Amino acid sequence: MTTAHGTTTARRTAGRVAREVVLVANANAxxxxxxxxxxxxxxxxxxxxxxxELLRTRSPGEMADAWRREPGRLVVLLGGDGTLHAAVNLPGPAPEVALIPAGRANNVARCLGIPVSPPQAARTALEGRARPVDLIECRAGASRIVAVEGLSVGFLALARHRYHSRNSADVTAAVAAGAAALVHFHPLDVRLTEHGRPGMVHVGQLFVANMQCFGTGLRVAPHADPRDGLLDVVAIDIPGRRAIPAMLLRLRRGTHLRHRGVRRWRATEITIETRGTSPVMADAEELGSGPVEVRALRGALDVVVPAQPCD
Incomplete structure (x- = not known):
């Protein structure tokens, strides 16, 4: 026997499934x-x-066409974390977005509880509920970039600076970039300004995180909440290059916060300057060495996530 609650749920599900969808497929994912x-x-x-409607894209310019579709259409992005980064940096207001993960790390999907299985992700896209998710505004001079996962300064930023490939799946290029960054690595002093008060931190790696994960699935900020309007700042003191492999292992496991030399705090905005010692990477996009003004954009994007039992 169907209960009144079950009937209501079925009707709401049917309303979601009947939606018109623009499926934006990143051919480079x-x-x-x-x-x-x-x-x-x-x-x-x-x-x-x-x-x-299936829209295959190879550039942000082609993706922008989906942003101009009629209101009410659900935009489903088929791609990795870089696909969502490109999408939120398109001109115009962002539509409601659903994700079908098709990258290497799929950090955003994992942090939001979106299944990585295509059939399950497709069902979530149509039967889930849109929830507001924070983004990060980054200003460097006249440039403005919006980040989804976070920012990186230090060893991983130096490695990403040396990585040149179409997407994140080129293992050979990644190993070469990491080896080159390791050879040239030195701890650095980063100038951070919060609420008009400047200070210096001595680090080997610095993160300003919106999501729990960053890069190749590293759990840089296990307690980060992409809906709280706050940025998780994680500063890791690394004495030298010999300590980097152990640091990376702890980051992958998410156990680094319990070690000495690691500090974590939260902020709504922060300015970063490295004075040429490291690039500032916003997601995987390089912003120079600063100053980069960073602030949380609370609830800036509506993303479809699995519906909760009470929905």
């Missing part, structure tokens, strides 16, 4: 093949009752 191929994902969405 590292995992957009096999079960995550655009045609396969479009078929999954159609099987759930959605009316789907």
């Amino acid at each position: 590292s995992g957009a093949s096999g079960g995550r191929s655009p045609d396969r994902v479009a078929a999954e969405l159609r099987a759930l009752g959605a009316r789907v």
